[in-house]
Amino acid sequence: MAGLEDSLRGFLVELIRTAVTRLPRDVYEALERALEAEENPVARRQLEAMLENVRLAVRLGRPLCQDTGTPVFYLRVGDGFPLRSRLYEVVAEAVREATRVVPLRPNAVDPLRGRNSGDNTGRYVPWVEVELVPGDGLEAVFVAKGGGSEAPTRLVMALPLRGWEAVREAVLRAVAEAGPKPCPPFVVGVGIAAGGDQALSLAKRAALLRPLGSRHPDPEAARLEEELLEEVNRLGLGPHGFGGRVTALDLHIEYGFRHPATYAVGVVFSCWALRRASGVFEPDGSWRITSEHI
Ligand code: SF4
Known part of the structure; x- marks a missing residue:
């Protein structure tokens, strides 16, 4: 043994x-796409520095x-x-x-x-x-x-009758309050469940494990992912918070059924790295x- x-x-x-x-290929390619879409020169410089940093890490074998x-x-x-x-x-x-x-x-x-x-x-x-x-x-x-991406984690025990609107508000508020702390462009994981611990656990898995660019197999969840990703990017925080078109590389939702009296919403970030x-x-x-x- x-x-x-x-x-x-x-x-x-x-x-x-x-x-x-070595950054996963899906994350590296998402950063490349962000650079293509970005017009703000300061934001472009941040993205270029991230990509160069990744290539250097590979070449030198360093974190x-x-x-x-x-x-x-x-x-x-x-x-x-x-x-x-x-x-x-x-x-x-x-x-x-x-x-x-x-x-x-x-x-x-x-x-x-x-x-x-x-x-x-x-x-x-x-x-x-x-x-x-x-x-x-x-x-x-x-x-x-x-750690920088973990610090702005949010849990909201929403009023069930507010439904999706409470999720939307929780996510947009979490992003606005996080500012540059999670080292944007980040991935947002959104978890919905009966309990707070379950919502955060689902949100973390959604942020960290799902390949970037993939959509939830439930078409309704997939539609809400697209919609909310667009809204997050309209906030204009941009790479490292210097302003720009791409604040989130992606946004993933995972949900479990809730209790009639609870509607737990977890929001977890992963930094660009x-x-x-x-x-x-x-x-x-x-x-x-x-x-x-x-
Ligand atoms: S890029 Fe990620 S790991 Fe690096 S300092 Fe920012 S939050 Fe921490």
Whole structure:
């Protein structure tokens, strides 16, 4: 088992390295499209600098932002996966190793003592969400979630009778109040559910995991995504808040059914540096990165 654990740790370290040094292709192409659409020269310069920064990170093998984020893992674990009981420990070990070898800025701080652990691990860090699936392999998505983009997260427990209008207002207000803090152009994730925690969890997945340019399979949700994305971009915040046409690279909605008495709306941002990578690990120790990066 020790050999298999070493392979899993090695896979996860490479997943982290890929995410923090090479932007996913869909995000890079969305930034390119934003540059094509932008007319404001100051906004254009910001976008050009982002794209150049990404290319430099790839060439030098260095993180593409100094904020290496909070490590978040979404794991689909086969019910026969041999390392199930060691999974959390191996994930944490991989984060410690990646912090040393990539290297990553340490960002995990004890909120009661104000002490940085120095290795990007601590109580509930990394954050790991596990879904059990049939099979004996492991599918992993790693996201380095930037702190600047996390700070303006919003939860609104809306009046149910206001319906969609409350969602629209929550999103536009969240964007206006966030200003340049989430490092625009960002991706907006909107979650609707019965409970506040559920709405935020759906919003985070929508912001981080859905490919840019994709629409919700429910045609009504897809229509509302298009409509709200246009409204967000009409606010004119622009890249890094200098004004411009593209404030949001995309906007994704995810919803669950609500309780008759509740209408929870979560709004989560991902900054332009949407660093995610996915991969597959097989029970024989072989693995591959499945996401496309520049
Ligand atoms: S919010 Fe994103 S782009 Fe801004 S500093 Fe943090 S990681 Fe970097």
